[in-house]
Amino acid sequence: MATSQNSRERVLKLFRREPLDYIPLFSGYGNITVHGLEKYGWKFPEIHTDARKMADMAASTFRLFGFESAVVPFDMGVEAEALGSKVNYYTHATDILYPTISQHPAEKVEDLNLQVPSDLARAGRIPLVTEALRILKQEVGDQIAIGSWVLGPYTLAGQLLDLSQLAKAAFKKKDLVGKLLDQLAGVLIQLIKIYREAGADYITVREMGAGPDILSPRMFESLIRPPLRRVFDGIESPKVLHICGDTNAIIDQMALCGADALSVEKKNNVTETRKKLGPEALIFGELDAYGVLSQGKPGDVDQAVKEAVERGVNAIWPGCDIWPMVPKENMETLMAAARKYGKLN
């Protein structure tokens, strides 16, 4: 891919709103594939607990296909594990099973005595993620942008408590939940600083558990937005906010959280979003990471990239983690389509 700007410059310029040759093709979260696993001969469970493997896997989609970013970690358990949850890595599994939380420090918000480690940088797998970031920075950091991500405060709370109990408490014990989310916002600010210092060029905050399929827009405004705003105010650019689901009902509120860019998935109508937020807003996403990229034919991938560009996305960016079983041809088509349709004046 001989182009005038390299991938890293392209991504950083996008955030600085400088002129670009092509719309960047990158992601704020997982973009690893089984082809990367094959390349190294590793199994899925082992790449979450070894910094070297984590870094190599993160860079593998760039090395194999030319994808323009490398992102760690891959699972949603890192923050909660550092705060007292237990993680199941499914070490027995031969399939792709993402780690999940097997035990919470408390079930109900009133019973949670949040223990924030005095040295967060050394808690749980955080040192492993930072080590992976350092390796990536050193080995591919001059070619591609290095990304990292954290869960948003509410989604993180859902990894520390029973999710049903949390959802009910959001209604019945709003003050208590609000206080917890504010505490977690403080933890996330610290954690993001640690990731940035280790080499992350940009950060995505994924508040996937608080979208309008789950909580009302009214609750988003009163309970979810304030701690998100605190996180974004407390960290440096570039910073992205991602929420899953049909986010059109809350997109204007997402825009008030203080992120540089908003990331949405397929269910968001980006044409509407663009209309609402105006030409200056940075909107990433919509590319259907499972239905099209993984399950579709190369022609579907080509068409989806074309449509995303037509709808005015600022980055060709999968709306979710790329499903690792994605066919090789689809990844190759994705790269080619990004160049075919993404050329800018």
Next chain:
Amino acid sequence: MATEERTKEILKGLHEAVAQFEEEEAAKWSKIALEEGVDPFIATMEGLAEGMMEAGDKYNKKEYFVPELLMCADALYAGLDLLKPAIEASGRKSEVKGSIVLGVVEGDVHDIGKNLVKLMFEVAGWTVYDLGKDVPLDKFVEEQIRTESNVVGISALMTTSMLNMPEVIKRLRAKNPKVRIMIGGAPVNPEVAEKYGADGYAKDAGTAVDEAIKLLKMLKEEELSKK
């Protein structure tokens, strides 16, 4: 015995208590129903369950969200805890009922949807064998064989865990070709259900029981036609 008018009032009280997620009200009206001789089966189906259906409609219309649904379910349970023993004591049974094995596939620890489905099956008088969440694939097969259940319901909230469903379906069919399998959860739709080889798909907890009953009827007809 309550008059027809009083019965209506009590059923409305039960319905409203669930739809407005008032746990104490649901318990209060259930006690009243029992004291005043309303058939506990009618109180459950035409009172509590109707209230839950209204809650489901409100969820689909985006008037209610997950917290509200969960609180409605709590209100329903508050009533069901009181009415269920009376139904059992009366010997009354619903017309079509069976037993179902329910669980969330391995790799997924989200069970809110599955629990709502479970609730609706319990209301309808089915026997529910609940495997919980993060269930290893073979556990579905073992439990189906152990309990001889007619139907297996498999749930997944995340796309990533949905992808294990075809394997569970394959293994269930290999052991018992007659079993009826339904799947559901946020990433599942009718096309996915067909592609994965499931017999049924339920969009939400409210339609899950109807779908299961449909499957049971089909199963019975097939058996009859073979005889």
